[in-house]
Amino acid sequence: MGMTMTEKILARTSGAKTVSPGEIVVVDVDTCVFIDNSFFPVYWREMLKLANPDKIVVVFDHRVPASDRAAAAAHVVGRAFVKQFGIKRFHDVGRDVGISHVVVSDRAYALPGTVLVCADSHTCSGGAFNCAARGVGAPDMIYTGVTGKTWFRVGETVRYDITGKLNAGVTTKDVFLHIANAFGEHANQNVEFGGPGLQHLSINARRTIATMGAEISADFAIFEADDAVIDYVKSRNPAPFEPANPDADAVYKYRRELALNEMEPLVALPDAVLNNSVPVGKVAGEKIDQAFIGSCANGTLDDFSIAARVLNGRRVAEGVRLLITPGSQEIYREAVRAGYVQILVDAGAIVTNATCGACGGGHLGVLGPGETCITASTRNFKGRMGDPTARIYMGSPATVAASAIAGVITHPGEFTKEALV
Amino acid sequence: MSGNLVSARVWKFGDNINTDLMLPGDVHMATEEVQASRVFSANRPGWLAEMTPGDIIIGGKNYGTGSSRPASRSLRNIGIACVIADSVNSLFFRNCVNFGLLALECPGVSDLFTEEGQICEISLDNFTVRNKTTGKILNAQKVPANLLALMRGGGIYPVLEKEGFIAPMKARPAEAAAGH
Ligand code: SF4
Numbered sequence: 001m002g003m004t005m006t007e008k009i010l011a012r013t014s015g016a017k018t019v020s021p022g023e024i025v026v027v028d029v030d031t032c033v034f035i036d037n038s039f040f041p042v043y044w045r046e047m048l049k050l051a052n053p054d055k056i057v058v059v060f061d062h063r064v065p066a067s068d069r070a071a072a073a074a075h076v077v078g079r080a081f082v083k084q085f086g087i088k089r090f091h092d093v094g095r096d097v098g099i100s101h102v103v104v105s106d107r108a109y110a111l112p113g114t115v116l117v118c119a120d121s122h123t124c125s126g127g128a129f130n131c132a133a134r135g136v137g138a139p140d141m142i143y144t145g146v147t148g149k150t151w152f153r154v155g156e157t158v159r160y161d162i163t164g165k166l167n168a169g170v171t172t173k174d175v176f177l178h179i180a181n182a183f184g185e186h187a188n189q190n191v192e193f194g195g196p197g198l199q200h201l202s203i204n205a206r207r208t209i210a211t212m213g214a215e216i217s218a219d220f221a222i223f224e225a226d227d228a229v230i231d232y233v234k235s236r237n238p239a240p241f242e243p244a245n246p247d248a249d250a251v252y253k254y255r256r257e258l259a260l261n262e263m264e265p266l267v268a269l270p271d272a273v274l275n276n277s278v279p280v281g282k283v284a285g286e287k288i289d290q291a292f293i294g295s296c297a298n299g300t301l302d303d304f305s306i307a308a309r310v311l312n313g314r315r316v317a318e319g320v321r322l323l324i325t326p327g328s329q330e331i332y333r334e335a336v337r338a339g340y341v342q343i344l345v346d347a348g349a350i351v352t353n354a355t356c357g358a359c360g361g362g363h364l365g366v367l368g369p370g371e372t373c374i375t376a377s378t379r380n381f382k383g384r385m386g387d388p389t390a391r392i393y394m395g396s397p398a399t400v401a402a403s404a405i406a407g408v409i410t411h412p413g414e415f416t417k418e419a420l421v
Numbered sequence: 422m423s424g425n426l427v428s429a430r431v432w433k434f435g436d437n438i439n440t441d442l443m444l445p446g447d448v449h450m451a452t453e454e455v456q457a458s459r460v461f462s463a464n465r466p467g468w469l470a471e472m473t474p475g476d477i478i479i480g481g482k483n484y485g486t487g488s489s490r491p492a493s494r495s496l497r498n499i500g501i502a503c504v505i506a507d508s509v510n511s512l513f514f515r516n517c518v519n520f521g522l523l524a525l526e527c528p529g530v531s532d533l534f535t536e537e538g539q540i541c542e543i544s545l546d547n548f549t550v551r552n553k554t555t556g557k558i559l560n561a562q563k564v565p566a567n568l569l570a571l572m573r574g575g576g577i578y579p580v581l582e583k584e585g586f587i588a589p590m591k592a593r594p595a596e597a598a599a600g601h
Contacts, residue, residue, distance in 0.1 A: 024565055140515060140519060142578075187510050361444070382464065
């Protein structure tokens with residue numbers, strides 16, 4: 001019997017010939033990513049030894065530069081840990097900082113065919129690179145740090161065959177919202193993506209979908225490794241790897257087609273992502289106070305490009321705050337070089353440093369009581385971005401940019417007629 | 422909880438209960454005591470005063486979806502004896518193993534309990550969940566013995582400590598007051 005991509009990677013890293021759904025496997029972890037949150041006293045436990053410091057990556061991301069004294073203290077603990085064990089891959093506040101999942105992408109730390117863990121639910125982002133990457137708990141990270149291993153329960157796999165091409169004004173954020181709306185949660189399941197439509201999706205566009213895998217509660221969200229992925233990884237990381245593409249007779253719980261040409265801009269209504277989206281037109285006209293583009297899902301250079309194309313020569317509406325946060329300082333530098341930042345700040349946007357920022361309600365754009373926000377980030381749970389009475393709509397960066405111009409939720413087609421991805 | 426039989430009254434929560442609801446973002450980095458004082462404060466204010474240690478939470482589909490934050494630790498700290506749901510999000514399930522909270526997947530359990538306050542009896546010998554009030558019974562999915570031992574034995578930190586992998590917990594004043 002054939003195996004899915006996830007099953008192949010879990011078999012290889014657990015030393016088994018095959019694995020199948022329901023089994024619990026203990027795997028060797030190739031990459032173990034610690035974030036600044038891990039070093040807060042309420043999460044940190046002092047490790048006395050490390051299985052292999054070269055498999056560890058440390059990235060400060062949620063609260064950079066230190067947003068308060070507690071964050072500053074956590075950063076001190078993190079730096080001491082890095083120094084104690086001589087960890088080479090350290091992304092401190094400065095040139096190489098960014099959201100962990102984005103840094104993992106920039107540096108191609110998530111190698112095809114390998115296992116990567118991090119104490120953050122959107123770690124599945126690394127699936128865009130054919131990596132079995134997933135979020136685990138803080139104690140799992142400590143366990144992996146000291147033993148080099150972790151465990152997974154092998155889930156069933158849902159396969160999505162991507163076909164066609166996206167129409168003007170539509171992005172992969174809309175594709176994700178379609179999946180979440182039409183198929184709901186995928187708890188204890190893996191999702192896998194492949195098919196002829198893949199060639200029309202950039203690495204960044206794929207990463208948006210893989211990252212959002214957490215929002216449909218998928219265990220892993222893995223893409224096939226086509227030439228684009230292999231070239232991307234090779235150009236950024238010299239380490240050897242072996243991709244894991246699916247067997248022709250792999251067994252899937254469901255196999256579904258995603259016809260890109262049938263997708264349209266969607267918006268998730270406040271408080272939930274699952275089964276909660278409508279076409280933009282249904283909520284058009286809803287007044288907003290804040291618009292946000294950023295996070296590990298939508299802080300890519302593509303997202304900057306989309307926002308800049310919609311906002312070029314236009315102005316953010318009076319009374320609306322448009323906040324744009326790059327996923328990493330590397331993306332920030334590229335966005336400056338490409339001229340996107342100039343266009344965005346001319347339009348009245350606030351472009352912040354690379355961090356999680358407003359996405360997690362931690363800093364740089366927290367919502368107040370009764371406010372309404374439209375966000376191109378990862379989550380619109382109640383209270384996620386600030387006060388629990390705030391209402392958070394979620395849409396694509398194009399929809400958010402268009403809404404910021406109009407001051408009310410607006411279809412991106414009002415301001416752009418071009419293919420965005 | 423003693424032996425392999427757990428019996429207590431239930432509280433019902435719906436589908437897709439997320440970890441932000443159990444552990445709100447604004448106390449994400451606060452002490453365990455503060456975190457525990459805010460469980461379900463956004464969706465069910467006042468519930469903490471009504472529940473008593475030893476109670477059981479019944480969830481619907483995908484219980485514990487969302488971030489990797491240690492929401493299970495907060496439920497453990499307020500004394501929840503067990504979470505039983507139609508399905509449990511796998512990241513939340515991991516954290517139940519990690520922090521020592523009993524969690525069971527039992528398809529149909531959200532319909533088995535028609536009202537809050539009914540008494541639930543769980544057997545961990547044969548993994549059954551019984552509504553003592555109505556007498557109806559369902560099978561839960563078996564949890565492997567090693568994971569069950571961690572769930573019932575305080576999670577993985579005590580084990581790592583014993584094996585010399587991590588330093589003993591340093592007493593922190595605010596947490597010492599929380600009594601754990
Ligand atoms: S950007 Fe948002 S979703 Fe992504 S890691 Fe940061 S807080 Fe989490």
